[in-house]
Ligand SMILES: O=C1C[C@@H](O)[C@H](O)[C@@H](O)C1=O
């Protein structure tokens with residue numbers, strides 16, 4: 001048992017959403033960080049609205065919070081690796097300055113996550129040539145991340161070319177395990193493949209960062225029925241905090257402990273903050289983690 005090896009965070013996405021910047025735009029950094037403290041989390045990930053490092057560091061230090069990582073959209077297939085590395089270097093320098101441990105990367109070439117396309121039926125697929133280009137590019141990015149004391153963790157995502165377990169298998173096979181690690185997001189793999197444990201069991205040795213996102217089955221099924229996009233689905237309430245949906249997080253957490261996972265688990269539940277009060281949901285998550293995971297699982 002090693003509960004103490006896990007750091008618990010909560011992502012800004014319940015307060016403000018980078019995929020739809022108008023959502024929760026009146027929620028300030030102070031409001032977010034204050035809520036994170038009230039709910040008893042140790043840190044967060046960087047949101048698009050966060051200020052420059054000097055200001056952010058002060059706000060975090062005042063509340064004894066830390067930064068786990070930050071999302072980076074790569075377009076390796078579309079733009080080529082040289083172009084991507086220029087922007088990624090800046091991202092890594094920023095994260096190193098913030099004392100983060102991971103650089104979260106998602107390949108967004110052909111992604112439909114920000115479009116009105118049906119997220120359940122219209123995901124893109126890469127050609128063999130594109131897979132090779134992606135893997136080569138990620139290896140270079142992983143090398144760069146390591147130079148900044150960071151681990152590159154790849155984020156599989158609905159509506160992208162790396163969504164299903166089969167696609168994650170392929171990416172893991174094609175990339176160097178010392179350079180490219182995996183971010184395990186329960187919600188994305190559950191909506192994609194209807195289960196989340198097989199990915200965890202198969203690729204535990206590559207997982208270096210975790211997002212706990214729960215899914216409400218009835219809403220997911222309704223969104224599928226209505227051919228909803230990714231954004232319409234989360235606005236409808238497809239995702240929620242652990243304990244409030246249909247994923248059994250006790251099994252997930254037991255497996256992480258059994259495999260001696262060390263690192264961050266970040267609660268990440270995008271919903272419309274007008275409908276799902278961010279602090280109320282952060283407290284709901286905290287209560288579930290305390291009572292069902294931390295106290296019961298030995
Ligand atoms: O980690 C994430 C970051 C978001 O921007 C993304 O769309 C969300 O679904 C997610 O899992």
Ligand SMILES: [Co+2]
Pocket residue numbers: 155185211268
């Ligand atoms: Co995620």
